[in-house]
Amino acid sequence: MTNPSLHVTGLAGLRRDPRLIVNGRSIFLAASLCMLAAACDRAPEAGNGSTESAAVAAPEMSASTDPLILQAREVFKPIPIKAPDLPGNPATEDKVALGEMLYFEPRLSATHSISCATCHNIGLGGADNSPMSAGFHGTRGARNSPTVFNSVFNFVQFWDGRAKDLEEQAGGPMVNPVEMASPKQHIASQLAALPQYRTEFARAFPGEGAPLSLDNAQKALAVFEATLITPNAPFDRFLRGDPAALDATQKAGLTLFMNKGCTACHSGVNIGGSMYAKFGLVAAPDAKYLPAGDKGRGAITGDAADDYFFKVPTLRNIALTAPYFHTGSEQDLAKVVNVMATAQLGQTLSQPETAQLVAFLAALTGDQPRIVQPQLPTSDANSPLPDK
Numbered sequence: 001m002t003n004p005s006l007h008v009t010g011l012a013g014l015r016r017d018p019r020l021i022v023n024g025r026s027i028f029l030a031a032s033l034c035m036l037a038a039a040c041d042r043a044p045e046a047g048n049g050s051t052e053s054a055a056v057a058a059p060e061m062s063a064s065t066d067p068l069i070l071q072a073r074e075v076f077k078p079i080p081i082k083a084p085d086l087p088g089n090p091a092t093e094d095k096v097a098l099g100e101m102l103y104f105e106p107r108l109s110a111t112h113s114i115s116c117a118t119c120h121n122i123g124l125g126g127a128d129n130s131p132m133s134a135g136f137h138g139t140r141g142a143r144n145s146p147t148v149f150n151s152v153f154n155f156v157q158f159w160d161g162r163a164k165d166l167e168e169q170a171g172g173p174m175v176n177p178v179e180m181a182s183p184k185q186h187i188a189s190q191l192a193a194l195p196q197y198r199t200e201f202a203r204a205f206p207g208e209g210a211p212l213s214l215d216n217a218q219k220a221l222a223v224f225e226a227t228l229i230t231p232n233a234p235f236d237r238f239l240r241g242d243p244a245a246l247d248a249t250q251k252a253g254l255t256l257f258m259n260k261g262c263t264a265c266h267s268g269v270n271i272g273g274s275m276y277a278k279f280g281l282v283a284a285p286d287a288k289y290l291p292a293g294d295k296g297r298g299a300i301t302g303d304a305a306d307d308y309f310f311k312v313p314t315l316r317n318i319a320l321t322a323p324y325f326h327t328g329s330e331q332d333l334a335k336v337v338n339v340m341a342t343a344q345l346g347q348t349l350s351q352p353e354t355a356q357l358v359a360f361l362a363a364l365t366g367d368q369p370r371i372v373q374p375q376l377p378t379s380d381a382n383s384p385l386p387d388k
């Protein structure tokens, strides 16, 4: 089910195709569209192997003769209604409930003050509306918090793809010195010191000798995150066959999005999240958007040819998650769209075109997850204190 080579092909094609550097966009787009369509067809199941069941990933589509719907169906897929299954990590009610508790658990952090929800706020589109999360990031590698919503559909996690899936990803922030800063042992002992967690882990991982572990915490977090999907955006209803789900301006924006070539990178179920691309493919953007120091994928692979490649971000719920870019350096979505057109496509947009594209992007806001803040285990006389 996993076919990373497709992504690699897409990456290599984008990097090396000399037609990209000049103005021959139409050839490049035709070629890369089919390449990417192939990759993106697999996006929900691919890379991180996030979903297993095609049936779940494909909600009902009604027959349509609307040419725009048919064109859009070639490159995009609606968000499924039901949370996808994670391979080797089946969701049970108890496991999701535990993951939800851990997601809101500030005592996972060394200072007992930061939880996943601090930077990935459920009420703020799964992000934090802050350029660099709350100042907990060091100077190197300081990046904007991406949304966790629909991240289960991304082919890899993080801006530079350094975690292969949500489970692996969840281990990162807890021990990251600039995020939650907990030493590994701290997490397990912290949780074990709260007796209710021993019960919760035993319920979520029945039959295991030592259910309370960092590994299982990551598993529970991942199944909870997989439930944070946002179906039924106007654009999803349009894709499923309702031509009235988008207004005329949004339809004009969708047409531009496809015909100008945004879909070369932003496609599939997440309208992104299925490949890496160089930021500044055609023209380098302003250094405030792309500072020289953060080489993105290049810093992970050590290959200079990957410098300034980033995971193409999802555009789902994009209207809710300003500021934008991995630097969180632009607050205005209209400006972001213009930067994309010049930096990635070598094109200049008129003011009406920009407005249409922004209107289309607003149609990507889906039903937001409704989460009841969970009751967390109480600290008692034996519970460890926060680090000073």
Ligand code: HEC
Pocket: 103, 114, 115, 116, 117, 118, 119, 120, 133, 134, 136, 137, 141, 143, 144, 145, 146, 147, 148, 151, 154, 156, 157, 158, 159, 160, 166, 169, 170, 173, 174, 178, 179, 180, 221, 225
């Ligand atoms: C201090 C803020 C902060 C905290 C706390 C935090 N994150 Fe993040 N998260 C970030 C930032 C910043 C990134 C992007 C880092 C990068 O790409 O280098 C990120 C990336 C992610 C991603 C990848 C999304 C994508 O599209 O690539 C997921 C998933 C995620 N975090 C989940 C979590 C979970 C689960 C927790 C709690 C265990 C957590 N985060 C705690 C700031 C935070």
Ligand code: HEC
Pocket: 014, 257, 260, 261, 262, 263, 264, 265, 266, 276, 277, 278, 279, 281, 310, 311, 312, 313, 314, 315, 318, 321, 323, 324, 325, 326, 327, 336, 337, 340, 341, 344, 345, 357
């Ligand atoms: C060649 C690939 C490519 C093309 C074509 C492309 N993008 Fe992007 N897009 C990216 C990458 C990579 C990023 C992340 C940039 C960064 O490092 O912050 C991005 C970021 C964005 C963002 C900000 C997302 C966020 O969460 O911060 C928006 C909005 C966006 N693109 C819209 C568009 C639109 C609209 C078009 C067409 C006019 C377009 N893109 C064309 C690759 C592309």
